[in-house]
Amino acid sequence: MRIGFNFTLGDTAPLVRRLLAAGRIDYVELLIDNFLAVPPDDLADELAGHFTVPVGFHIMFSKFIETDEAALDSLARRLRGLIDRLKPLYVSDHVARFTHDGRQLYHLAEIDYASDYDRVRRRVDGWQDRLGQRLFLENYPSIMDGGHDAPAFYERLVRDTGCGVLFDASNAVCAHLNCGVPLEAWEGVIAATPHFHTAGYNLSILQPHLVLDTHDRALSEATMAFLERCRDRFDKPGATMTYERDDNFDEDDIVADLDRLRAVFAPRIQDRDHGRIACLAQN
Amino acid sequence: MAASLALPRIDADLLDALTVPARQGDYPRDSRAFVRIDTSLRIYWHTLFDICPGLLDLSGPDGLAIFRPFMAWAAAEKLSLNWTYYLWVDVWLAQSAFRDRVTPELRLSLMGASAARWATGDRSEAGGIALGCAGLPDLVCGWKTRSILSGRRIEQFTLEEPLPPPDGPFGFFTIAGDDLPDGFPGWTPIPR
Ligand SMILES: [Fe+2]
Numbered sequence: 001m002r003i004g005f006n007f008t009l010g011d012t013a014p015l016v017r018r019l020l021a022a023g024r025i026d027y028v029e030l031l032i033d034n035f036l037a038v039p040p041d042d043l044a045d046e047l048a049g050h051f052t053v054p055v056g057f058h059i060m061f062s063k064f065i066e067t068d069e070a071a072l073d074s075l076a077r078r079l080r081g082l083i084d085r086l087k088p089l090y091v092s093d094h095v096a097r098f099t100h101d102g103r104q105l106y107h108l109a110e111i112d113y114a115s116d117y118d119r120v121r122r123r124v125d126g127w128q129d130r131l132g133q134r135l136f137l138e139n140y141p142s143i144m145d146g147g148h149d150a151p152a153f154y155e156r157l158v159r160d161t162g163c164g165v166l167f168d169a170s171n172a173v174c175a176h177l178n179c180g181v182p183l184e185a186w187e188g189v190i191a192a193t194p195h196f197h198t199a200g201y202n203l204s205i206l207q208p209h210l211v212l213d214t215h216d217r218a219l220s221e222a223t224m225a226f227l228e229r230c231r232d233r234f235d236k237p238g239a240t241m242t243y244e245r246d247d248n249f250d251e252d253d254i255v256a257d258l259d260r261l262r263a264v265f266a267p268r269i270q271d272r273d274h275g276r277i278a279c280l281a282q283n
Numbered sequence: 284m285a286a287s288l289a290l291p292r293i294d295a296d297l298l299d300a301l302t303v304p305a306r307q308g309d310y311p312r313d314s315r316a317f318v319r320i321d322t323s324l325r326i327y328w329h330t331l332f333d334i335c336p337g338l339l340d341l342s343g344p345d346g347l348a349i350f351r352p353f354m355a356w357a358a359a360e361k362l363s364l365n366w367t368y369y370l371w372v373d374v375w376l377a378q379s380a381f382r383d384r385v386t387p388e389l390r391l392s393l394m395g396a397s398a399a400r401w402a403t404g405d406r407s408e409a410g411g412i413a414l415g416c417a418g419l420p421d422l423v424c425g426w427k428t429r430s431i432l433s434g435r436r437i438e439q440f441t442l443e444e445p446l447p448p449p450d451g452p453f454g455f456f457t458i459a460g461d462d463l464p465d466g467f468p469g470w471t472p473i474p475r
Pocket of ligand 1 (some may be wrong): 138167197198244
């Protein structure tokens with residue numbers, strides 16, 4: 001398992017460099033659409049000069065399910081240039097609602113997995129065509145009961161479009177805690193993808209507490225237990241696990257989490273069948 | 284009222300309420316839906332007052348004297364709450380009881396906040412944006428980052444020869460590169 005760290009803004013470059021120098025991370029996940037105005041030559045030079053490791057591309061604001069075709073063409077042209085040049089380990093994007101009735105949602109909303117399926121499927125086909133690239137789509141940290149439909153939705157979407165899932169383990173834990181989606185429901189998705197996310201989450205201010213995907217604190221014990229239990233299902237050739245942090249950049253805290261992840265996924269000789277049975281039994 | 288609405292099952296059932304403070308009261312106080320809407324609204328609150336804390340001098344520390352009526356007005360006007368969020372707050376302030384207390388500094392901070400939001404969120408090929416206002420002579424520009432090691436920049440320009448004022452309260456033009464153009468391309472009205 002390669003362990004990575006997300007890079008979204010210039011401010012965190014010194015932190016990312018220290019994590020790399022200490023061997024705590026193996027790659028950097030770029031929130032690539034934050035850097036589209038950086039001239040491509042400069043972007044390549046800066047990456048080569050500062051990070052010197054492979055990159056993953058995480059697309060945040062393509063809004064590919066909602067955005068008009070001309071804007072997607074323009075975005076895809078620029079992203080393709082960077083994909084060709086930087087050869088990322090994966091290219092990922094989000095399945096969520098960014099707007100409603102033309103109004104921008106600042107806390108992204110979850111799609112309706114049943115009634116939105118056909119449109120999302122067409123949009124995924126179109127976006128993969130435009131990018132000339134298989135996309136890995138990230139699962140949403142469900143709050144409401146619609147989250148129960150998510151695992152089957154992703155399995156169907158993968159079958160129909162050839163996309164992959166960027167499976168965010170802590171988002172699945174959020175959905176489990178908020179609306180009871182069993183972690184076992186994701187086993188097929190986890191087994192079928194090599195690309196993962198994980199991050200800390202926090203509780204809503206008001207009660208009943210919602211578990212919110214805040215990326216601002218240490219990994220929870222529930223997330224760690226999930227990763228440990230299903231370690232062998234996550235780990236596979238070419239697998240990546242990006243640790244996301246977007247606020248409260250406490251370096252000791254981050255280092256401790258990265259070390260915990262490294263320990264979980266440390267190579268070991270293991271009977272894979274035994275690991276699989278343990279995963280099923282303890283969920 | 285809570286009794287008149289079917290209990291929401293999925294997130295999409297709440298879409299109409301995620302931007303409208305008054306709609307929160309449609310759901311029971313101890314429900315996940317109520318807290319979900321609260322969580323959504325808090326982000327709009329922080330996006331406004333964390334970036335322009337000068338607004339709190341007008342509203343009081345909880346901001347609600349501005350936030351609640353503005354969000355209700357924005358919903359009635361179907362405003363997109365995109366990068367122009369702060370500019371429409373300025374438009375609302377000018378017709379509110381706070382209008383005599385809005386200083387040029389506060390207005391410039393709202394323009395800077397909108398320029399910054401454009402510079403971080405816009406995904407078009409433009410590199411910068413210039414904002415002009417009917418009542419202030421200066422231009423406020425936002426520039427997308429040109430290096431992975433830095434971030435967006437906001438600049439205020441005092442021109443030797445001020446540009447003609449936009450027709451509406453604000454106007455903008457986008458800039459391909461990372462410097463003000465020689466000619467004036469004319470104002471585009473800000474999107475709603
Ligand atoms: Fe994630």
